[in-house]
Amino acid sequence: MFDTLKPKIKAITNTKEETETKLKNICDLLQENVPHYDWVGFYFRNGKKEELKLGPYTGEPTDHTIIPFGKGICGQVAVSNQNFVVPDVQAQDNYIACSITVKSEIVVPLFVNGENIGQIDIDSNTPDPFTDEDERFLEFVNAEVAKIIEP
Template sequence: MFQPGQIKDYNALNTALDHLLAGENDRISHLANASSLLNYFLDDVNWVGFYTMKNDQLQLGPFQGLPACVTIPVGRGVCGTAVSENKTMVVADVHAFPGHIACDANSKSEIVVPLTVNGEIYGVLDIDAPITERFNTDDQAGLEAFAAILEKHLEMAE
């Protein structure tokens, strides 16, 4: 299919995710496998993971990378802004983003995709990169499609 760090076709990655999650019904397992899949196959990333909504704030979920911030208020940082605006945030240079939360000093760019389950914000997919301008419109479209597949499986899970 493809080698680590060699994603050229998000359709293949998204098909792999759909097959990986099929027949399973545990949300934490879904998030863990999804973060692992992205971390393994995306190049130039240093953190891939999820934050889920708990007590009206984002709570750290399954991830790949260095230890991260445990809670993020809605509206704060890139992740919190993605939730408050309910839209994907693509940040070319995190140091230029007002209120950026620096969990890993090596992160220079970021993409955050909100996840909706059963009509409500469930959390976010968060990916950081150690280079500026890592994420483009192709990444955004591919990762939003990835999130849509994940959302479908999360809705069917417990």
């Protein structure tokens, strides 16, 4: 499945659309084509502040438009610079609940010129659906996105 999505990701990033539109189109593509991706969004560092700001996303609206570094899964990834896979959100002490239907989450940092400038965040209503294949695919997505983000 992911191999068929890779050329579609590249096609989106190579369009003449604005970056925000490209990011939204990537979110839409992933949510529509990966059955266990129920909420897909990008968070970016909010200027020089130690917080993340919600960017384009697809799925249920969220109140979490600003996330302090260190708080929740996204905030932890902003500090650790490491992928974070949560098979069961109920088992996480530092989890920020976006919806009662969310069972698991994966967050992969987005690097531009070696700097963590944001992340892709995926919530799933399916318990423990994420594999190494998801991680590698989302790393690919972020590498493609990094090419269109202005440093």
